[in-house]
Amino acid sequence: MNIAVDTRALAGTLPAQGTPGPAQPSEPAHVIRDDAEAIRVAHDFAASIRAGASERDLAHARPLAELDRFSQSGLWSINVPSAYGGPEVSYRTLAQVVAIVAAADPSIAQIAQNHLGIVAAIRTVSDPDQQALLFAEVLRGTRFGNAFSEKGTPRAAEFATHFTDHGDHVIVQGQKFYATGALLAHLVPIVAVDDAGRAWYAIADRNAPGLTVIDDWSAFGQRGTASGTVLIENVRVEKSHLVPAWKAYQELPRLDGAIFQIIQAAIDAGIGRAALDDTIAFVREKARPWIDADQARASDDPYTIQAVGDLTIRLHAAEAILDRAGLAIDAALPDHDAALVDAAKIAVAESKVLTTEIALAASNKLFELAGTRSTLAEHNLDRHWRNARTHTLHDPVRWKVAIVGNHALNGVAPPSHAWS
Incomplete structure (x- = not known):
């Protein structure tokens, strides 16, 4: 249901x-x-x-x-x-x-x-x-949700949610937003900091006393994610379910951030694919050719053909660089070699840029190529643009471009955090 x-x-x-x-x-x-x-x-x-x-x-x-x-x-x-x-x-x-x-x-x-x-x-x-x-x-078959981000802190990587040590368990206190998956999860990993300011995943039972998931996600896109509020009021988490997240970013070179990011890029690639597929179907089946095209079918309009060709090439490029990023992660995973980890992070950053661009371009170009009829509510084709615009805001690709450029030009290593 x-x-x-x-x-x-x-x-x-x-x-x-x-x-x-x-x-x-x-x-x-x-x-x-x-x-x-x-x-x-x-x-x-x-x-x-x-x-x-x-x-x-x-x-x-x-x-x-x-x-x-x-x-x-x-x-x-x-x-x-x-x-x-x-x-x-x-x-x-x-x-x-x-x-x-x-x-x-x-x-x-x-x-x-x-x-x-x-x-x-x-x-x-x-x-x-x-x-x-x-x-x-x-x-x-247990599903993890997430209670990571907070909307009231100065920066995304700063957390007010904290826990206190009680021997065999901890008690967690705080509030989260953008909690994708928490509503329908079985266990909810909560990012909380200890007295030393280190971040941990405190994995709480979804129905633990004091853990309240509020279905208040009102964004215009990615509506089904239910990425709303989580209230954490004296929630008990056993030490067996307390995962030291901080080690991924403060010890050996790790790939945790790159793995989180390649999944984000893959979602954007999928949005771009769906938008282009629906563009092609609508142009073939429902759109009318422009008067000056002197064609019987919209799919024979030379400018439409050119635009679809351009989008197809850009989608294939995004999918190829996503593949390359996956291969780079696989190459770096076994031994945490710093150079291989950095190469994977750069490849993932590149894939994030191209998948963001095709998701936005394809979902926007859809309406220009399919025509006014494609904006009718009965088709709901605007969901592609709403999903693309909402999801691609997770991390700014202008910074991905800068990271790639600074690495290529000055040999500066990419940062080590959950967005890299």
Whole structure:
């Protein structure tokens, strides 16, 4: 089923209230065998959700049934290491999987983004006992949400949410926003700082006392992500579920930021693919040629042909550089070599630039090529632009361009944080 949103909550006319989390799956999730199966399963799942994407967007629906199928398909455990029973597919494949799903419904793809990033972080910074515990949860079908970002701090990397140590557990206090996935998660990783100012993932049960997820996401795009507010009031988290996130950015050269970012880039690539596919379909089936084209079909208009060719080339370039970024992560993953890690970060930055550009260009050009009829509400084609414009705001690509340029020109290494 889909969960419909009460628009009074979006408008702020209801008191703050939480929505209970979903039940744990009754059956263990499927475990994918290899990269080829991951791609096949992604295409099958994407085909099953594509037809309902527009309706879910219009209804601001929360896609619980679709998400259950997604996580039970095995696609949420594809980067669990093989040593712990997971598929450990390449990050090239993981990015392709995300792009395939995002082309069908980018909100559903984005809900998986932080889960996959947390799985990568656990591999990077957790000790073997914690890895065994948490990876077993993921392989069973448990979904991680996120309670990372805060909207009241001076900078994105500063956190007011904190915890106090109580021996075998910690108590977490704070408030989060942009909490993609928390509403429909089973466990919610909360970024909280200790007394030394170091950031940890405190992974709380979705229905833990004091943890309140408010469905107040009102953005015009990525509506189905439910990326609203999380209130954290004296929430207990066992030490077994306290993951030292800070180690990924303060110790050996790590890839955590690049992995989070390549998933974001893959979502944008999927949005661009969907917008171009819908442009081509509309021009072929519904658009009329311009008077001066002297053609019987809009698809024979020479300027339309040129524009679609340009977008196709740009999409293929973005997809190719996304592939290259995945290969760079795979090359750097085994031994944390600083030069290879930097090369992966640069490749991911380049992919973020090109996927952002094609998502925005294709979703905007759609209306120029398809004509006035394409703006009718019945088609809901503006969802592509709304999704692209909203999702590409996660991190400014002007800084990605600067990072690439400074590395090429001056040999300056890319920064080490969750956005790089």
